Amino acid sequence: MRKNGEAGGSPLGRTLARRRAQRRAPSAVGLAADHPCFDCAQCCRYVAIEIDAPTAMHEYDYLIWYLVHPGVSVFVDFDGGWFVKFETRCRHLEPTGMCGIYETRPVICREFDHNECERQLGDEPADKWLFTNSDEFLSWFERQRPKAFRRFREWQSRHRKKRMPKELGRVREMAPWPPRETARR
Numbered sequence: 001m002r003k004n005g006e007a008g009g010s011p012l013g014r015t016l017a018r019r020r021a022q023r024r025a026p027s028a029v030g031l032a033a034d035h036p037c038f039d040c041a042q043c044c045r046y047v048a049i050e051i052d053a054p055t056a057m058h059e060y061d062y063l064i065w066y067l068v069h070p071g072v073s074v075f076v077d078f079d080g081g082w083f084v085k086f087e088t089r090c091r092h093l094e095p096t097g098m099c100g101i102y103e104t105r106p107v108i109c110r111e112f113d114h115n116e117c118e119r120q121l122g123d124e125p126a127d128k129w130l131f132t133n134s135d136e137f138l139s140w141f142e143r144q145r146p147k148a149f150r151r152f153r154e155w156q157s158r159h160r161k162k163r164m165p166k167e168l169g170r171v172r173e174m175a176p177w178p179p180r181e182t183a184r185r
């Protein structure tokens with residue numbers, strides 16, 4: 001993967017980026033040191049879900065929402081597919097790096113081919129674009145889609161000027177949470 005989402009990469013990279021989002025890893029109850037998955041388990045540490053390529057203003061806004069959460073990133077593969085990726089360790093990944101439910105693991109894990117995973121890329125980027133936080137995305141957005149970016153800023157500004165619902169306005173008047181007495185205990 002390339003950190004700031006610069007373009008580049010091989011056809012293998014394109015295939016891999018797509019497949020990364022369609023699978024979970026093959027593991028084994030025991031791996032020999034010469035097994036391609038030995039000491040890796042990289043693909044058991046996240047899930048990636050395909051999303052619509054953003055075109056509408058609220059879709060750009062969703063991307064920002066995803067990206068203000070640590071551990072969530074967005075990537076675009078070499079076929080133009082957009083994905084949201086959550087860093088999350090599979091609960092069945094054992095400390096040894098083995099799959100704890102090897103015999104009953106999901107089909108997506110079973111069918112994933114370690115010959116075509118990101119480990120095979122070496123130094124090649126796995127993604128066409130990668131955004132690990134909202135600033136990275138906004139800077140890409142401004143650079144790559146300047147007209148849409150301007151419309152987005154106007155859209156945001158219109159929404160910020162909207163009258164706040166009464167209930168939300170009251171939040172500022174409410175006591176801090178947790179209540180002071182509880183916090184002292």
Ligand code: SF4
Pocket residue numbers: 025026036037038040041042043044112113114117118119
């Ligand atoms: S080598 Fe590839 S398939 Fe094997 S564990 Fe690592 S990322 Fe997963």
Ligand code: SF4
Pocket residue numbers: 024025026027043044045090091092093094098099100101102105106109
């Ligand atoms: S079920 Fe097993 S192979 Fe699938 S992600 Fe979890 S640890 Fe990896």
